[in-house]
Each structure stands twice: as C-alpha cells, then as structure tokens.
Amino acid sequence: MATKKIVIVGGGNAGLSVASKLLIKNKELDITIIDPSEKHYYQPAWTLVGAGIYDVNDTIKAEKDYIPKGTTWVKEAVSEFLPEKNTVACKNGVSYEYDVLIVAPGIQLDWQKIKGFKETLGKNEVSCNYSVTYAPYTWEMIRNFKGGNAVFTNPSTPIKCGGAPHKIMYLACDYWRKKGILDKTNVYYVSGGSMIFGIPEYAATLNKVIAEDNIHPIYNSNVVEIDGDKKMLYYEQKDEAGVNMRKELKFDLCHAVPPQSAPDFVKNSPLADAKNPYGYVEVDMHTLQHSRFPNVFSLGDACSAPASKTGAAIRKQAPVVVENILSFLNGQPATARYEGYSACPIPTKYGKLMLAEFDYSNKPKMTFPFNQAKPRWTMWMLKTKVLPWLYWHKILKGTA
Secondary structure, three states: OOOOEEEEEOOOHHHHHHHHHHHHHOOOOEEEEEOOOOEEEOHHHHHHHHOOOOOHHHHEEEHHHOOOOOEEEEOOOEEEEEHHHOEEEEOOOOEEEOOEEEEOOOOEEOHHHOEOHHHHOOEOOEEOOOOOOOHHHHHHHHHHOOOEEEEEEEOOOOOEOOOHHHHHHHHHHHHHHHHOOHHHEEEEEEEOOOOOOOOHHHHHHHHHHHHHOOEEEEOOEEEEEEEOOOOEEEEEEEOOOOOEEEEEEEOOEEEOOOOEEOOHHHHOOOOEOOOOOOOOEOEOOOOOEEOOOOOEEEOHHHEOOOOOEOHHHHHHHHHHHHHHHHHHHOOOOOOOOOOOOEEEEEEEEOOEEEEEEEOOOOOEOOOOOOOOOOOEHHHHHHHHHHHHHHHHHHHOOOOO
16 A cells, blocks of 8 residues: 555644654654744743743744654645645645645634734733743733733633633732732723633632632623723623623733634635634544545644633544544544543642633543642642643653
C-alpha cells in the first residue's frame, strides 16, 4: 500500500499532539504540518502572567523544537481549502495534496468588532491577557491600581478558555484586598453570558467569590466600544422588550476580551459549517470527522463540536481523531468517540484554585477523589507547576 499523505493545518497544541500520536501508531505515515509561526505559546499561563506570578518568556518556545521528528514543517500560511481536489493551497502559491486533512488552526481574535479596542490596547489602562504582548501590561495595571472602577469583560461569542475573562478578575480582587484598596474599588463584570458558569455546582462556588469580592455582574451584555482616552466602555443590553439599549461605564482599569471566531481562511472555505455564525469546521461532535468530506477531521478551537475550547478538550479529542483517521485509512468506520470533556482551572485567589471538569452533559466529571468545586492549594499547584511541565514534555509529544 502506498504511503498515505496526511496534511495538518496548525502547529499548536492540537496539530502537534495529533501528529505525534499518529507517528507513535504508524511511523510510515507521510505527515506535513502547515503553520507560519516560528514561536509556540503556552497560552494557559497568560492569566498567571497578568497576575504577576509567571514570566511571559517562559510561555514562549521555538516552534522548530516541538515539530515531531519524521514530519515535514511547511512554514507558510494557508489561503484556501479545496476538499473536492484533496488539496490545501498556501499564500505562497504552493499547494499540498492529501489523503487525510486535519484542520487545527486555532481561533481568531476579532479585535475590530469592538470599536477603539485595538487602538487603546496596552495603554490608557486597557489590557487583554489573550495577547502575549499585553498580558504583562495587565499585571502593571493591577499592581499600580489605586482604586476606582475596575471593569472586566467577556464577549457573547464562544472563546478559547471560557474562564479566562473572570479568572484574572478574582486574582485582581485578591491582590487589591491584600493591599487594602478593594474597599475603594467598584468591580464590574460585563458579560455576554447569562450566568457566571454553565455548570451549577461550579457556579455556586464562583457566585460566593463574586459576593465576597463585591463584584457587580452585568450579564447578557455585549461590549461594542472602548474609548481609552475618555476611559469609557460602551455596551449593549436588551431591555424587557428585547430592544438593544446602549449603555456606558466609566473605568479606571479595563481588562477586555475580544469576540472570537474561526480564522477567516476557514470561515470562507467549503469546510465551514454554514449553520454556524462563527465559521467553525463542520464535524460530527463525537467522531470529529467532517460531515461532508469523510477524509477531513478537525479538533481544537476551530471545530464545531459544542465543547468548551480548552487544552483539556484537545487532550481528549486528539486520541479520538487519531483512532478514527487510522480506521478511515483502513477502510473502517469511525468508532472512537469524544464525549465533550473539557476542564477549566479557575483560580479564586492566589494559592487557591477550583478545577472544573465536565462534558456534553454539563455535569461535573471530577478526576480526583474529592470535591473539585472547592478551591484548593493542590489544584493551584497543578495549574502553576504540573500542567506547564506536562504540556511541553508530554502532551506535545503525544505521550499524555
């Protein structure tokens, strides 16, 4: 049998871990990884960078050092998918044919959908931990804050690491309490969601934290503009008649999070789910196989599976994708299943963390033999010490 060509679009967590796992199963596969970035980022630590307890440089490594041996790295950006021709085209004009395509390019930050956001980012006391460039500025803002209005935002779109918009808020409040300025501070959480967390057992813990920190949540609200010079945030909130009302909020510190969607080259391709407003790759939520092109698979933030977009989800998706690709290459149906597992480590203060684990059923799926809805020091150590080591040394190598 001729060597099978596998093309992976995306050299992040999903792309590299799947490539590694495939080669562990079959070293004869011809695997090409297409990704233009020379740097690889450990994004889950950016909240810790923003909280002043992690060096941003420790979240950045050279991509070349993590490309699995036995694969070919194409350092280019994808311009077009041609699934009818089993081809991926790159911006430099070169095309790559495949027997199987894996689409894992991550998610796109749509800064431009909030007027003025990009222009004021990194100054005027406006920051965002979703950017490696500005996460250190978040800590600078928190450290130098003297009191006033502190505003934290969460968009109405699905986002990677759904807990990140409020994780930094809890840590900031804890820091300000220790400095004696929390009682001089009005903390607002402007969120597109209807509640703080979707699973009641974990939400109960967070609602207690919100009460203790005297945080004022403003739900079902969509931020539309940030005026850094005037220190004003504008958002839309539906009234009782369902009409969007534009409201404003003065801030002295603002940590905002942009809306997010599939990368444009995915969104505008035949692989996108026409029913999904964010342009994610259309897949079966259990097999992660494309609904219309059976030799296409997708995992991670860019796929349409209705799971939380986290590294923990990718860790459970990767072996399913690998098994189903090998089945496909052998002419067998895809039988491995992903049940929507995800995890969200949420620090409620320095040294305390709640590890929320759940699946498609929206019920807790706790790994450890204790109540994980209770914030613990051990889970803080897991987040700050164990998981970063696992990522660089095991997960990307396909052995965890």
